[in-house]
Amino acid sequence: MMESALTARDRVGVQDFVLLENHTSEVAFIENLRKRFKENLIYTYIGSVLVSMNPYKDLEIYTKQHMDRYRGVNFYEVSPHIYAVADNAYRSMRTERRDQCILISGESGAGKTEASKKVLQYYAITCPASEHVQTVKDRLLQSNPVLEAFGNAKTLRNDNSSRFGKYMDIQFDFKGAPVGGHIINYLLEKSRVVHQSHGERNFHIFYQLIEGGEDDLLRRLGLEKNAQQYQYLVKGNCPKVSSINDRNDWKIVRKALSVIGFTDDELLNIIASVLHLGNVQYGGEDSGSAYITTETQIKYLARLLGVDGTVLKEALTHKKIIAKGEELMSPLNQEQAASARDALSKAIYGRTFTWLVNKINGSLAFKNASVIGLLDIYGFEVFQNNSFEQFCINYCNEKLQQLFIELTLKSEQEEYEAEGITWEPVQYFNNKIICDLVEEKFKGIISILDEECLRPGDASDITFLEKLENTVGGHAHFLTHKLADGKTRKVMGREEFRLIHYAGEVNYNVNGFLDKNNDLLFRNLKEVRAQAATQFKNSLAKLMEILMSKEPSYVRCIKPNDAKQAGRFDEVLIRHQVKYLGLMENLRVRRAGFAYRRRYETFLQRYKSLCPDTWPNWDGRLVDGVSTLVKHLGYKPEEYKLGRTKIFIRFPKTLFATEDALEVRKHSLGMSYSQKTKYRKMRQSAIKIQAWWRGILACREAKRRREAANTIRRFIKGFIYRHQPRCPENEYFLDYVRYSFLMKLHRSLPKTVLDKSWPTPPPALIEVRYICHESVIRTVIDSSRCEMRDYKMVASEIFKDKKDNYPQSVPKLFVGSRLSDDCANIIHPSPQYAVPVTKYDRKGYKARNRQLLLMANSAIIVEEAKLKQRIDYSSLKGISVSSLSDGMFVLHVACEDNKQKGDVVLQSEHVIEALTKVAICAEKMNSININQGSIKFNVAQGKEGIIDFTSGSELLIAKAKNGHLSVVSTAD
Numbered sequence: 002m003m004e005s006a007l008t009a010r011d012r013v014g015v016q017d018f019v020l021l022e023n024h025t026s027e028v029a030f031i032e033n034l035r036k037r038f039k040e041n042l043i044y045t046y047i048g049s050v051l052v053s054m055n056p057y058k059d060l061e062i063y064t065k066q067h068m069d070r071y072r073g074v075n076f077y078e079v080s081p082h083i084y085a086v087a088d089n090a091y092r093s094m095r096t097e098r099r100d101q102c103i104l105i106s107g108e109s110g111a112g113k114t115e116a117s118k119k120v121l122q123y124y125a126i127t128c129p130a131s132e133h134v135q136t137v138k139d140r141l142l143q144s145n146p147v148l149e150a151f152g153n154a155k156t157l158r159n160d161n162s163s164r165f166g167k168y169m170d171i172q173f174d175f176k177g178a179p180v181g182g183h184i185i186n187y188l189l190e191k192s193r194v195v196h197q198s199h200g201e202r203n204f205h206i207f208y209q210l211i212e213g214g215e216d217d218l219l220r221r222l223g224l225e226k227n228a229q230q231y232q233y234l235v236k237g238n239c240p241k242v243s244s245i246n247d248r249n250d251w252k253i254v255r256k257a258l259s260v261i262g263f264t265d266d267e268l269l270n271i272i273a274s275v276l277h278l279g280n281v282q283y284g285g286e287d288s289g290s291a292y293i294t295t296e297t298q299i300k301y302l303a304r305l306l307g308v309d310g311t312v313l314k315e316a317l318t319h320k321k322i323i324a325k326g327e328e329l330m331s332p333l334n335q336e337q338a339a340s341a342r343d344a345l346s347k348a349i350y351g352r353t354f355t356w357l358v359n360k361i362n363g364s365l366a367f368k369n370a371s372v373i374g375l376l377d378i379y380g381f382e383v384f385q386n387n388s389f390e391q392f393c394i395n396y397c398n399e400k401l402q403q404l405f406i407e408l409t410l411k412s413e414q415e416e417y418e419a420e421g422i423t424w425e426p427v428q429y430f431n432n433k434i435i436c437d438l439v440e441e442k443f444k445g446i447i448s449i450l451d452e453e454c455l456r457p458g459d460a461s462d463i464t465f466l467e468k469l470e471n472t473v474g475g476h477a478h479f480l481t482h483k484l485a486d487g488k489t490r491k492v493m494g495r496e497e498f499r500l501i502h503y504a505g506e507v508n509y510n511v512n513g514f515l516d517k518n519n520d521l522l523f524r525n526l527k528e529v530r531a532q533a534a535t536q537f538k539n540s541l542a543k544l545m546e547i548l549m550s551k552e553p554s555y556v557r558c559i560k561p562n563d564a565k566q567a568g569r570f571d572e573v574l575i576r577h578q579v580k581y582l583g584l585m586e587n588l589r590v591r592r593a594g595f596a597y598r599r600r601y602e603t604f605l606q607r608y609k610s611l612c613p614d615t616w617p618n619w620d621g622r623l624v625d626g627v628s629t630l631v632k633h634l635g636y637k638p639e640e641y642k643l644g645r646t647k648i649f650i651r652f653p654k655t656l657f658a659t660e661d662a663l664e665v666r667k668h669s670l671g672m673s674y675s676q677k678t679k680y681r682k683m684r685q686s687a688i689k690i691q692a693w694w695r696g697i698l699a700c701r702e703a704k705r706r707r708e709a710a711n712t713i714r715r716f717i718k719g720f721i722y723r724h725q726p727r728c729p730e731n732e733y734f735l736d737y738v739r740y741s742f743l744m745k746l747h748r749s750l751p752k753t754v755l756d757k758s759w760p761t762p763p764p765a766l767i768e769v770r771y772i773c774h775e776s777v778i779r780t781v782i783d784s785s786r787c788e789m790r791d792y793k794m795v796a797s798e799i800f801k802d803k804k805d806n807y808p809q810s811v812p813k814l815f816v817g818s819r820l821s822d823d824c825a826n827i828i829h830p831s832p833q834y835a836v837p838v839t840k841y842d843r844k845g846y847k848a849r850n851r852q853l854l855l856m857a858n859s860a861i862i863v864e865e866a867k868l869k870q871r872i873d874y875s876s877l878k879g880i881s882v883s884s885l886s887d888g889m890f891v892l893h894v895a896c897e898d899n900k901q902k903g904d905v906v907l908q909s910e911h912v913i914e915a916l917t918k919v920a921i922c923a924e925k926m927n928s929i930n931i932n933q934g935s936i937k938f939n940v941a942q943g944k945e946g947i948i949d950f951t952s953g954s955e956l957l958i959a960k961a962k963n964g965h966l967s968v969v970s971t972a973d
């Protein structure tokens with residue numbers, strides 16, 4: 002639980018930044034990140050935002066056990082994790098029936114793709130499934146390697162960098178099973194197809210095909226098994242990367258393509274065509290016109306693309322112009338032809354990518370579903386030289402920040418309203434002003450760019466810059482070299498304009514702005530140009546619309562160093578990202594009012610021991626309990642507010658003080674319950690023995706005084722009658738013997754209940770026998786404890802990591818009998834064990850007065866008010882139970898036995914214990930099925946019933962609309 006981790010806050014930091022005392026201090030923020038990173042705690046919250054540090058090493062935190070730990074539990078009960086975000090979104094979608102989205106941002110290499118993969122895996126493994134669903138799950142998971150092959154590349158910053166923004170919808174049916182998906186791609190970095198910087202590569206698929214492609218295939222495509230042969234693959238001088246195995250990846254991609262349903266080789270023809278296009282070379286005529294010198298390439302291209310070679314040649318050396326209303330083909334010079342060729346390559350690749358995404362969407366399509374969207378998009382990018390791409394990416398981030406602020410403020414405001422707490426205005430920077438500067442109609446930068454492309458005359462990047470100066474020159478967030486003061490001029494180029502984004506200043510070089518992303522070929526140049534940025538603006542607007550309609554969760558990824566090294570915390574780099582991710586602004590908005598809020602029951606449960614009025618239990622209204630508690634703790638009125646269902650605490654220090662007080666209190670409570678019980682038992686037996694001893698002593702004294710004269714005679718007579726029942730003749734003698742025995746016992750009284758060294762009592766003494774009897778009982782209890790320990794081992798084998806409420810059963814004793822909590826059942830082992838249970842029928846009706854009795858070596862008897870149902874161990878065929886934390890279980894009974902009335906559906910508070918005992922008594926340890934989703938069972942006369950299990954906030958057992966028995970289990 003979040004609160005319990007606070008005790009170690011000095012060492013491991015706080016797991017929610019809202020608990021930082023000085024929440025406006027960037028230094029404190031970074032220090033907290035550092036502490037946690039050092040302890041491999043890569044996840045930290047800012048309220049409900051997850052901050053994730055890339056560990057650059059495999060941490061053991063993504064196992065099935067981890068997934069189980071996060072299933073159906075409250076966000077704050079477990080340590081921060083991407084699974085908590087995934088689970089929270091899933092549960093909100095299920096319970097509130099609202100579409101969700103998870104926005105993952107961060108700079109290249111910060112771990113966005115890994116995070117979205119973890120979310121997908123979480124759903125693939127933990128969500129219920131059917132056979133049909135399995136295919137969809139496979140397709141969803143397999144779409145990843147395909148998209149990565151075509152959309153990812155090795156860059157200097159990340160060996161597997163996504164070179165496109167991705168929004169993916171995962172669609173779930175009414176049962177919560179993933180049944181479909183939909184992907185939208187943004188901003189594919191097409192320029193990479195034709196050019197790569199030093200140390201970088203083209204998209205993975207090219208190398209995979211060349212390295213891994215079968216000989217036949219390569220022959221058909223006219224390719225050689227050598228990446229060095231291809232102009233488009235040699236620019237970065239980096240064909241091989243140690244962390245990438247192209248040959249293996251090829252196999253994975255081929256398999257994934259077939260799972261998604263790509264059977265034809267059309268796709269590979271296109272990939273090969275791009276490589277051939279790259280090798281098309283030009284010569285120059287005297288007139289300056291370009292001609293093609295590489296005929297082989299044209300031959301392959303014509304075949305692979307299914308076009309006429311002559312037409313293709315003309316298209317690669319000419320452009321279409323319209324002169325005096327007539328279409329004419331005008332020859333290109335060598336340089337123009339080369340760029341036309343590259344533009345064609347980019348266009349082909351870009352369209353293939355979109356086609357691929359559409360095809361994947363087709364294979365995943367599903368209607369009428371609830372949706373969780375995953376947006377994985379580059380964070381703010383600031384390089385030495387920033388161009389059109391950075392402009393688009395940063396604009397996108399600006400919009401996402403605007404959305405974040407709007408939605409966080411909105412949800413804070415809504416929560417305050419729902420709780421009846423007055424909203425206090427929050428001071429924050431609203432970046433709408435920057436969004437407007439970029440996107441406003443007619444006056445915004447994008448509109449000006451469109452206009453410049455369309456206007457007649459010689460428009461250029463520089464005229465665009467001038468136009469910007471004239472139109473938005475006075476804007477507070479815009480600057481150019483010309484408009485800047487002397488100092489700023491020194492750090493700005495003449496071809497640059499500066500935008501003061503929410504995250505900081507960025508200078509953009511206008512060079513190429515007009516040309517970027519344009520298909521130069523086959524189409525009217527200006528028409529196409531004019532759409533470039535607007536298209537992006539529109540698709541971004543659509544994305545914002547999609548996101549606005551959903552409830553968002555945020556994951557902010559941070560890269561700890563540029564060297565891709567584990568354990569290295571580069572403070573400068575991290576500070577930079579904290580700034581560009583807007584994390585301090587996030588924190589400010591989240592901390593504007595109250596740092597901490599919890600539901601009354603949770604708060605009271607945790608801290609009730611700190612106030613005598615609320616400890617051990619509070620019987621009144623929860624709000625009054627909390628109010629009494631915090632008053633007792635001395636909270637000042639300005640430190641907290643009580644809402645309808647929650648307490649709001651303004652400062653972390655108030656919570657810390659409470660948590661520290663709890664720690665002290667726990668120590669003072671000291672003695673555990675079991676120690677106390679043991680002590681009490683020992684004390685009781687000592688008192689009993691001492692009382693006897695005192696009585697006997699008094700008796701002896703009296704007798705001595707009264708019968709001194711007869712002592713010897715009585716003693717002898719007593720000895721003679723010693724084997725007789727107590728009578729006047731042996732009374733004196735027996736008392737003496739008893740006295741001596743008890744004296745001996747008194748001198749060496751056993752120190753613990755476990756001590757078995759009781760002296761043998763004289764046979765005739767009833768009282769002493771009783772004492773010994775007790776000792777025997779204790780011995781039996783002890784041995785039964787050993788037996789219970791063995792039972793615990795069996796329980797662990799059956800349930801550990803398989804059933805959610807197994808961990809809760811671990812500290813609880815498995816007692817001999819839960820009905821009569823004394824020793825009777827142990828001494829008279831019939832029934833051997835008894836466990837209280839509730840019996841349910843198919844429709845969810847309960848039977849009353851029930852107990853499950855396990856008879857030694859024979860049968861299970863479910864006793865009810867009117868009838869007993871007996872199940873012989875031999876007819877018990879198996880046991881089914883869900884993997885969640887409910888207490889339902891089904892005893893499957895052989896149907897050929899006519900005496901039986903079908904399977905028995907039971908529920909127990911002590912389900913782990915009950916099933917362990919049943920399994921052991923009936924020797925069915927291997928016949929317990931732990932199911933996810935649902936359990937089928939037989940009802941009398943061959944009818945069938947189904948129990949569906951889901952997790953939710955309240956335990957509920959009821960008949961569902963579909964006739965099934967629906968069990969909603971809670972986390973605890």
Ligand SMILES: Nc1ncnc2c1ncn2[C@@H]1O[C@H](COP(=O)(O)OP(=O)(O)OP(=O)(O)O)[C@@H](O)[C@H]1O
Pocket residue numbers: 055056057058059060107108109110111112113114115116159161162163164379558
């Ligand atoms: N949670 C993690 N555990 C272990 N390693 C990780 C984790 N997250 C990221 N990494 C490592 O960091 C590398 C880069 O991560 P990833 O590809 O997810 O970054 P990204 O933010 O998607 O980058 P880009 O924007 O360039 O695509 C991964 O290949 C992996 O080696």
